[in-house]
Amino acid sequence: MWDALNLPPQDMALLIAICFAAGVVRGFSGFALSALVMAAGTIILPPVALIPICWWLEMAASVLMLRGGFKDANKPVVFLLAGASAIGVPLGLWATMSISLEASKTIALVLVAVLAATQLAKIRLPFLATKSGTATAGLCAGIVTGLASIGGMVIALFVLAQNTQAREMRANLVLFLFLGAVTSLVSYSLSGIMDRDAIIRGLALAVPTLAGVWIGKTFFTPKYEPYYKPFCLTLLIGLAAAGLIRMGVSR
Template sequence: MNWFYDMAGLTEQEFWILAGIVVAAGIVRGFSGFALSALIMASAIIILPPVELIPMLWWLEMSASLMMMKGGWADADRKTAYGLVIGGALGWPFGLWLTTSLDVDTSKAIALTIIVVLAALQLTKIRLPFLATTPGLYGSGVVSGIVSGLASVGGMIVALYVLASDASARSMRGTLVLYLFLSSIMSMVIMLSFGVMTTTSITRGLIFALPTMFGVFLGQQLFVERFAAYYRPFCLVLLCSLAGAGLVRTVLA
């Protein structure tokens, strides 16, 4: 099996820890419609730097999106999703430029801080009326693109935007699924142009896509009406905990 771990560029321990992380994150993604990349970024950042995690996460997000597209397309607010994707296309290159320009520790700290702040904003249910406007829609898309390129947590920005519109849990979940699918297509082009989608990233992405899809399948079975009211706080508390712990480890390292 050593050749398999070498192919992924990981030790045996790192490989199985990462496999467990993607299954757990897949369950949350299947249940909530978002937070796959944010959870993996918060947990796996002790194994791989953001510049290596982000291209790997593309494959995991795409595999999850393909599994969830049927329900997501039907439930999504398509106009909102399209606007967010257009804005994201403008912000992604800048965020990716920051990731490739900063040193590893700084990039880790910024990524984890972004996750904590965004999760805390949603937990406190802060309402920002500006977000309900057309400039707010495209502005949220631009910001989501920047933090996607920097920390692959653009879904959190989008979730904050949808929260401002008081959308139902099913509509929010569907809009996020559609947004993440469409933005994944756009982000691949950008990552190729920046040269961060390496052979190793592709190999890791394909290897860990299967356990991710297994997790998504399990999470989808949990998305029933009686649990719909609990999915947002569950994800956000988990994100705050993981990112906070990771931030402490990064600062103390």
């Protein structure tokens, strides 16, 4: 089994724990699965190897959560976001494959920290409330998805500008991430990063991820809705900061 995964047992065990924890957060908040995996998983695999794995995890989580997400989502807005994102993904993939491994890791972790801090500070960008702003947010999300698989964070920032309720925000993210996973598969396949290792690892890690999502969904109640976003964003900042510090120490 370890030969098929092409990973040592201790690394796979750590990835299982990371994916389970990220799944709990995804089930609770509707986003941050890939961002958490990218923030913590770069100590084991480079971002370019994690990105296709995150595709499998996001697809599995989206299928499990899609029913409620489709019902409560603002569909015209999400469809525009997803269409613009599909254009941006190849640009992000090109950037990921054109820079050094260390630079790719650093960019991925810094993006997680900066986007999370921006949202935690409750910064509002009025431009994002317009149709052109929606398209711009989707394009940026696609680029960031191709670069570091954290497009959901960009979309979460967009949703903040709309001042929507937690349930609609969560639904928009769930639907967007499902549509984004469908469209990004084409780019991942054409670029060659969706290889045999990525497929086997993604399928194996989808199991603990789904277990975490199921548990996280049970906590999404009106009682805890005011707390879910600050918790997720604070956790993301901490993980990204820890990853950057670890990279600095290892140099």
